[in-house]
Amino acid sequence: MSFRTWYESQKRTRKFHPGWIVMTVGGTLLVAGVIAVPATLVAETAPPPAAAPSLPGASGHGKAPGEAMPKVIEQTPSPARLRNAKAIQVDFSPPSDEAMPTGEFGKAVRLGKAIFTDTQTYARQYVGNKLNCVNCHLGAGRKADSAPLWAAYGMFPAYRDKNKHVNTYEERLAGCFRFSMNGKAPAPDSKEMVALVSYSYWLAKGAPLGVELKGRGYPQLAEPSQKPDAARGKQVFEANCALCHGADGQGTEMGGRYVFPPLWGKNSFNGGAGMSTVKNAAAFVHANMPLGKGSSLSEQEAWDVAKYVDSQPRPPDPRKGKSS
């Protein structure tokens, strides 16, 4: 029996018309469509459930430098930055130590880091006090707002008011040795200088050249409402700084090594160092001190304590008597 003869015979019985099958199937599809289509539309307009929150400043951290794409961000107008605010700054994260290269260049980078964190051992002959580079450049030269190396590297050569000529990066480092370390600079082709430049270059790998990176230098403070005062600063010092640096500011030595650096006297930076300027010291202190509790002092406290520290005796500026 073919389908057609079965169909015709069924039509004639008047009990079951095969057309009903078509009507039933069609009706079901229609109802399903009425329900399904608006449901799809609702799903499309609803927000995606797993939108990952992106944290500003955390982007690219720990990734290889190639992955960390520098991104231009709007600078938040915090009062601390208003003084030398730039319209835009660029976010950058230095590569992690695990990504340090191997080979001869890797050796230079590693030596640079060793000099930076333990200057007293690895660049002994160039240092005239008890400081290490890392005392002012926290986190082995990585910490933002603590004059990080990766933000300094791409800003040289540059003209500097301090010596009235265009400085290379090497000359800038030499200044640190002469003033902050109260010593003498390694020659530009010495293994120490090559190592420090290599370490800086590697930390800055992937950063745009000649662009102000976010976290460069110390965030300058606005002019204080009260003139910085050493007497008030002494109180701030005793309450917040003496714990580690000692009431006499001479730091804390353990087994021949300084855990906390001396802030004045013969073992500290000399009168030509950037830190001997109240403005710089206040900016550093406010952003970074006490260690791990940056920005916990008020700006006025930072100005006062900087004034107190910088009014203490220290080795003289080696340029004294000469034209600066």
Added chain:
Amino acid sequence: MPLPFIVAWMPGSRKRVPPRPAHLPAGATDFRSRLAGVVSIAWVATGASLAHADRLAGATLAQQGGGGVPACMACHGAKGEGQAAAGFPRLAGQGQAYLLKQLQAFADGTRKNPQMAPIARSLSAAQMRDAADYYASLPGWRQAGAPHTPSAQYAQGLKIATEGDWTKEMPACFACHGIAGDGVPPHFPALAGQPMAYTQTQLNAWRRAQRTNDPLGLMQAVAEKMSDAEIAAVSRYLENPSRPGEEK
């Protein structure tokens, strides 16, 4: 030094005196112990070292307890080395000022601890000082022969202890606690050699403000930036830290 003399001199403790050499005549022991007693009493009485006297009293407290106070060594070990499994800390070689401050903190509740609070409250000020003097005089942690077992967790702990993580304002442990975690008296205790469970508990206590006796809130500021994994890693590392330069 005077401790064995006093022990030897006390009546009823003769058996602790080493056997008399055969060549000594009878009665020599008596003479020797009496002489030692007189010497030690004279020595203490002259007040040549008050700290020494405190240490003696502290040693007695540590080993025998006294006045309803249990012996410290029951939990902190015969040599003050702590008990790793129970998470009882090492006391030997810890700074005197730090130990004293902790006892005071247990008593005044700025360091909450159900075991130590009643003990500390029943100690007199002099007893606290004695115990602190005694444990500070014991030798500190030295890395025993077997170094650590290398693991990813240990490596993470090493990094936190030596470098911290400045992307979240977290300084390195050793920036304040000394080059190898040996401590920087009077404020920063030694961390090296502390049982993992102890360090972990303390970091969590700071995070949850159950311990608030740190100067300037420095430790609280660090602990609140640490994740559970970071706390575990650094506690693991500090149990048996490598010396500087040993890695790399």
